[in-house]
Amino acid sequence: MMYQKGRAWIELDLAHLKHNMEQFCSLLPPDCALMPAVKANAYGHGAVLVSKALQEHGVQNFCVASAAEGVELRRGGVTGEILVLSYTHPGQFDDLIEYRLAQTVVDGDYARQMQRDGRRFTVHVGIDTGMHRLGERWENVEEIVKIFQAPNLTVTGLYSHLCVSDGRNAAERAYTLEQIHHFEYVVEELHRRGYSGFKCHLQGSYGILNYSGLCFDYARAGIALYGILSGKNDKVDASVDLRPVLSLKARVESVKTLYQGESAGYGMAYSAKKDQKIGVLSIGYADGVPRSLSNQGWVLCNGKAAPIIGRICMDQMMVDFSEVSQVEAGDEAVLIGKSGNLEIRAEDMAQWAGTISNEILSRMGGRLERLVKE
Ligand SMILES: *Cc1c(COP(=O)(O)O)cnc(C)c1O
Numbered sequence: 001m002m003y004q005k006g007r008a009w010i011e012l013d014l015a016h017l018k019h020n021m022e023q024f025c026s027l028l029p030p031d032c033a034l035m036p037a038v039k040a041n042a043y044g045h046g047a048v049l050v051s052k053a054l055q056e057h058g059v060q061n062f063c064v065a066s067a068a069e070g071v072e073l074r075r076g077g078v079t080g081e082i083l084v085l086s087y088t089h090p091g092q093f094d095d096l097i098e099y100r101l102a103q104t105v106v107d108g109d110y111a112r113q114m115q116r117d118g119r120r121f122t123v124h125v126g127i128d129t130g131m132h133r134l135g136e137r138w139e140n141v142e143e144i145v146k147i148f149q150a151p152n153l154t155v156t157g158l159y160s161h162l163c164v165s166d167g168r169n170a171a172e173r174a175y176t177l178e179q180i181h182h183f184e185y186v187v188e189e190l191h192r193r194g195y196s197g198f199k200c201h202l203q204g205s206y207g208i209l210n211y212s213g214l215c216f217d218y219a220r221a222g223i224a225l226y227g228i229l230s231g232k233n234d235k236v237d238a239s240v241d242l243r244p245v246l247s248l249k250a251r252v253e254s255v256k257t258l259y260q261g262e263s264a265g266y267g268m269a270y271s272a273k274k275d276q277k278i279g280v281l282s283i284g285y286a287d288g289v290p291r292s293l294s295n296q297g298w299v300l301c302n303g304k305a306a307p308i309i310g311r312i313c314m315d316q317m318m319v320d321f322s323e324v325s326q327v328e329a330g331d332e333a334v335l336i337g338k339s340g341n342l343e344i345r346a347e348d349m350a351q352w353a354g355t356i357s358n359e360i361l362s363r364m365g366g367r368l369e370r371l372v373k374e
Contacts, residue, residue: 008250008283009369011337012045014053016243020227021057023240024208029215035201037222038073039065039085044288044364045226045246048076049372055080063220067092070101083124083157086134093117102156106134111147123147124157124199129182130175131163138182141189148195157199157218158187166206166234176207180214205229209236223358230356232347244345246361247337248368250283252301254329255321264318265310270295277321279306281333284315288364289335290353293317297352301333302326303340 024034036059037043042050051062051073060080064070070082083102088095090113096103102122105111114121125147126135136144138160148155160183164172183202190196199217205224207214223230227244258264258278263271281299285291294311299319306319321327336346346357353360 004369004371005249005332006251006369008248008281008287008367009371010045010364011247011249011371011373012049013243013245013247013373016227016245017050017053017225018057020225020242020245021054021059023242024219024221024225027208027212027238027240028219029213032216033061033218034059034225035061035063035083035218035220036225037063037085037204037220039063039069039222040362041069041364043223043226043358044361046370047073048078049370051078052076061218067095067099067101067103071095071099074099074101081156090117093119093121096121104134104159105136105147105153107136108140108143108147111150111153115150115152118152120152120154122154122156124159125155127158127160127183127186129160129162129179129186131161131179133161133163135160138186141186144186144190145193145195148190155195155198157201158190159201159218159220162202162204162207162211165204165210166230168210168235168237176211180211206236209238209240212238223361226361228346228357228361230347230350230358232345232351234347244337246346246364247373248283248288248335248364249337250281250287250333250335252279252327252329252331252333253282253316254280255327256280263310266313267311270310270318277324277327278309279319279321279324279327279333281317281319282315283333283335284313284317286314286365287368288360289317290349290355290360290363292353292355293349297349298344299333299335300337300339300342300344301331303342305342306333 038047038051041047063083067088105123105125128135129138165176201218203219208219227242258272260274291312297308298305301324304324309320310318350357350360
């Protein structure tokens, strides 16, 4: 077997994943099932690994962003329903059939395109209730009904997406309530016309955490299932105990002295004001450490914090080890996770980089090993 933890890696705490899943299940109405969002390699965590762990705990529905992600799950042994949330090109329709993937109908035109293909597809109909991204407009009930009537489309689900459910001011709440009402209106109109048996879903993580009283068939939990929120300062209505699943670590490649007046790395972006101990880590932006962390943010090593210095390189980065007394080449550096009493969360890294934790995690690169914490 390949030597593990050689260069840069992710450690997954699957007990935390299970814990977060249970937190969601106790928050949601009993007949609402979790439909985890495992797109973008399960937000960097490893799609097959995470999905199979969830499957062992009884999860039977998953959503991904692309047909290829669905294929990866099937090949990895994931059963149950897999919904493709975004567009699939007709050239990839073979995969929908061969791997039994449910496809989102992104609008009425797309439904006609699928119908013309001649084969039979399982679909969830996307409804635009106010985000104006994907979905047939909620007002166009006749158009939505036509999708249900298309002989080649088996509609097993109907869904929409909330665009400001993370916001808790009056205008944001009012907008979300409007979206909810639009969605409920479409469901009622379909029932009134005799269509039933399809599953309804509306909430992502913040929809669950801020509107937990809603009663739909599925809830598409993403970021919070991985134990973190999008922004460091985000507040939510529900009181839940979410625990981070992912830690990001790398090796200290080299420890050395940067002498006063010398610069470190590309662009001479950092220079030493005094002689100082620095370290080189074997991880860079190709692994998902944002280049915007140049001279910005911290890593942890042996229970101490070390500031990032100079520009992040493609495969390496440098840190100031002045305050880390015990450190040598081969030690582990923690970029996300705990070391001693200190912790860096994905939300922290996101804040330093001026983004949200979703982006940080989903960009974790293919070069990282993904290991389950024992
Ligand atoms: C990504 C996504 C989700 C999950 O969102 P989180 O905020 O990460 O929970 C749910 N629904 C749709 C349509 C998505 O694209």
